[in-house]
Amino acid sequence: xxxxxxxxxxxxxxxxxxxxxxxxxxxxxxxxxxxxxxxxxxxxxxxxxxxxxxxxxxxxxxxxxxxxxxxxxxxxxxxxxxxxxxxxxxxxxxxxxxxxxxxxxxxxxxxxxxxxxxxxxxxxxxxxxxxxxxxxxxxxxxxxxxxxxxxxxxxxxxxxxxxxxxxxxxxxxxxxxxxxxxxxxxxxxxxxxxxxxxxxxxxxxxxxxxxxxxxxxxxxxxxxxxxxxxxxxxxxxxxxxxxxxxxxxxxxxxxxxxxxxxxxxxxxxxxxxxxxxxxxxxxxxxxxxxxxxxxxxxxxxxxxxxxxxxxxxxxxxxxxxxxxxxxxxxxxxxxxxxxxxxxxxxxxxxxxxxxxxxxxxxxxxxxxxxxxxxxxxxxxxxxxxxxxxxxxxxxxxxxxxxxxxxxxxxxxxxxxxxxxxxxxxxxxxxxxxx
RNA sequence: GCGUCGGUCGGAUAGUGGCUAUUCCAGGAGACUGUAAAUCUCCGGCCUUCGGGCAUCGGUGGUUCGAGUCCACCCCGACGCA
Numbered sequence: 452x453x454x455x456x457x458x459x460x461x462x463x464x465x466x467x468x469x470x471x472x473x474x475x476x477x478x479x480x481x482x483x484x485x486x487x488x489x490x491x492x493x494x495x496x497x498x499x500x501x502x503x504x505x506x507x508x509x510x511x512x513x514x515x516x517x518x519x520x521x522x523x524x525x526x527x528x529x530x531x532x533x534x535x536x537x538x539x540x541x542x543x544x545x546x547x548x549x550x551x552x553x554x555x556x557x558x559x560x561x562x563x564x565x566x567x568x569x570x571x572x573x574x575x576x577x578x579x580x581x582x583x584x585x586x587x588x589x590x591x592x593x594x595x596x597x598x599x600x601x602x603x604x605x606x607x608x609x610x611x612x613x614x615x616x617x618x619x620x621x622x623x624x625x626x627x628x629x630x631x632x633x634x635x636x637x638x639x640x641x642x643x644x645x646x647x648x649x650x651x652x653x654x655x656x657x658x659x660x661x662x663x664x665x666x667x668x669x670x671x672x673x674x675x676x677x678x679x680x681x682x683x684x685x686x687x688x689x690x691x692x693x694x695x696x697x698x699x700x701x702x703x704x705x706x707x708x709x710x711x712x713x714x715x716x717x718x719x720x721x722x723x724x725x726x727x728x729x730x731x732x733x734x735x736x737x738x739x740x741x742x743x744x745x746x747x748x749x750x751x752x753x754x755x756x757x758x759x760x761x762x763x764x765x766x767x768x769x770x771x772x773x774x775x776x777x778x779x780x781x782x783x784x785x786x787x788x789x790x791x792x793x794x795x796x797x798x799x800x801x802x803x804x805x806x807x808x809x810x811x812x813x814x815x816x817x818x819x820x821x822x823x824x825x826x827x828x829x830x831x832x833x834x835x836x837x838x839x840x841x842x843x844x845x846x847x848x849x850x851x852x853x854x855x856x857x858x859x860x861x862x863x864x865x866x867x868x869x870x871x872x873x874x875x876x877x878x879x880x881x882x883x884x885x
Numbered sequence: 886g887c888g889u890c891g892g893u894c895g896g897a898u899a900g901u902g903g904c905u906a907u908u909c910c911a912g913g914a915g916a917c918u919g920u921a922a923a924u925c926u927c928c929g930g931c932c933u934u935c936g937g938g939c940a941u942c943g944g945u946g947g948u949u950c951g952a953g954u955c956c957a958c959c960c961c962g963a964c965g966c967a
Contacts, residue, residue, distance in 0.1 A: 485919080487920050492923085545919075551921075613921040639919080692919090723919075753919040754918055756918060772918095772919095773919060776918050779917060779918090779924085784923095794915080796913095797914080798914095844923080
């Protein structure tokens with residue numbers, strides 16, 4: 452089964468399509484579940500499949516460090532290794548350039564709390580003349596590995612392992628080589644995800660460098676990817692990544708260059724839209740980029756979404772989304788409902804024997820959520836599991852949240868096919884953000 | 886009855902004459918967008934014009950410039966001896 456992307460219906464920039472991969476079909480738009488270390492945290496592959504998820508995204512940096520990409524290769528590839536037979540993707544490690552570098556704030560060393568900058572900036576949070584948070588990275592000067600766990604230069608990035616502090620080096624070629632070993636169906640070019648606080652000059656510098664890395668990623672992939680023995684079709688598809696921060700000129704330039712990039716007549720199989728956004732501008736950025744990218748290839752909006760973002764992204768031409776939020780907030784006790792997020796740790800749920808979501812994402816008004824968790828358990832039980840720190844809490848909450856977000860995108864897809872997108876969007880957002 | 890040790894936030898603790906009484910847990914709330922996250926942050930005596938002000942370490946006195954800390958007595962608890 453070779454790769455193909457067939458558009459079934461268009462609505463403005465939005466598209467409904469079928470993305471075929473060697474490990475199965477993805478009906479797009481689709482939400483990609485995040486399984487960074489070859490596991491969707493707290494869920495078995497059977498549970499992931501049972502909530503309707505079609506594809507899993509793992510991470511190159513994390514699998515390279517643990518257990519090592521060669522072990523994944525020797526296990527027979529990521530599908531066999533993690534017992535997920537459906538489509539898979541790997542991110543290139545480009546996000547870790549950011550999350551272990553510029554996002555790593557001053558006064559580090561408090562575990563997760565050391566991270567002080569997100570990739571999404573609130574309105575007005577970006578002073579024009581603000582210096583990069585991580586000067587070492589921006590200037591390319593000698594870096595103190597105590598303050599930053601990554602250092603960028605023209606050829607690649609040096610990382611300090613988050614596990615044991617050892618030093619490692621990623622280049623575009625190395626990232627693709629590792630991704631070939633891991634063996635996901637769709638892989639990404641090695642890029643730099645910049646901080647939203649970086650100034651324009653730095654966004655341009657990083658974008659230009661990402662373009663040079665994209666070309667190297669493409670060249671290495673073309674020359675080294677394994678192919679089907681009979682048809683010579685590549686077994687893995689490579690997505691190029693558009694950067695440019697929140698700047699219209701940079702975004703359009705990046706879409707132009709990445710969209711048209713070829714090595715010996717071979718271009719990217721799809722595209723990622725990456726980097727940092729101003730929350731207010733995100734949908735416009737996606738629209739600018741997608742007006743330029745080739746229409747007949749899939750576009751993945753990297754690291755987005757929250758429920759509202761999915762409508763905005765799809766309207767502006769994105770086909771795939773991945774986001775850690777659904778599973779992360781689930782483990783921390785926050786559940787999606789059609790009436791907004793709830794924190795199951797709140798005292799009022801201790802004795803709530805009703806329904807988590809009285810109007811399920813997949814149902815009609817008044818019909819409760821049909822996921823395994825909601826079908827079988829009360830808020831009071833989940834409250835008990837979280838308060839007593841039982842592992843099942845993370846599992847049941849993750850089942851619900853992934854079910855919610857995956858099926859929200861499926862509902863959006865249906866609404867485009869049924870010509871009811873605007874009504875569905877209006878009704879959903881009114882209820883969710885009331 | 887005598888003796889010893891102890892009494893600090895809901896629980897457990899640190900604190901042995903000095904400035905804002907420590908930490909953990911439990912409790913209340915918030916955050917989380919290509920996962921260094923089953924994590925992190927904040928709140929927790931009273932009053933406040935939001936600048937701050939006033940309290941507080943079983944009780945009452947005392948010593949001292951200054952007491953959770955030292956002294957006396959009392960209350961309560963554990964243990965030991967009668």
